[in-house]
Amino acid sequence: MVPAAERGATRIADRAVARIAARAAREALEAEPEVTGVPYGPESDPRTTIDVHRPPDRDGLNGEARVRVAVELPYPCDIGARCGAVRRRVVSRVRELAGMTVRQVTVEVTRLHSAPLDAGDTGRVR
Template identity: 35%
Template sequence: MTTPVEHHTTPSGSPADVHGLPAQRPGDAPSAGEVCSTRPVQPVRPAVPAERRGRTDIPERVVSRIAARAAREVPWVREVHERGPLAFGGHTRAVVNGELATLSLDMSVEYPAPLLQVTETVRRHVADRVRTLTGLHIGHIDIDVTGVVLPRGEDGG
């Protein structure tokens, strides 16, 4: 389907294109004045450093979910439970103050895991993942081991 094109004339009587600019004929080269008048040159602005572009807020609920998922990535960790009386579906509790976060986790561990070693591994891994994904610094991570459970597939008898 074709669209009809209207041809106008400029005040000098020469044909113009649809934008009212003088039409180009084959073989005509535009003059320097025509090029500048049709495309104004935009000045290049220097890039603003990332730290001055604005602020990013990460809700505590998001930090809690990242921490819970990171804790589950550690071997021997079986479950990460909700923490506190108002845990809204999160599995940890996070308190964010500026660029500093404090985390609390309740988790169960498979038997016979070395609890001290597992909790230290969880602290390092969670702190690293939260720092990598959010840019927050971790003040400390409180961990309560609330249960020791048999490995999956083993029965209690």
């Protein structure tokens, strides 16, 4: 019988890493209590692009990637804290599930949702 270490390697597609990063971003946003103001659905899910610089080697380690995440946030909120939470979660989950070190996570806020404005209120918001 061939030893396990010599049987082959598992390759994780860039698309799979992008999906892991998108799910991690959503998990980070859902962990915050204020996020209920964002109507999540297919059109508002975090979108990711991945640039894999080095795929993981045979033992599933030493891969390296850069991630770009586009998110929608409620307004008002602490945008810096939300983006920081997304960065930390993406780095952690991609390392854990894909065996890659994420060297850079760029978070782009594509839209801010204001609950009164999304509800159709036209009055002044304070």
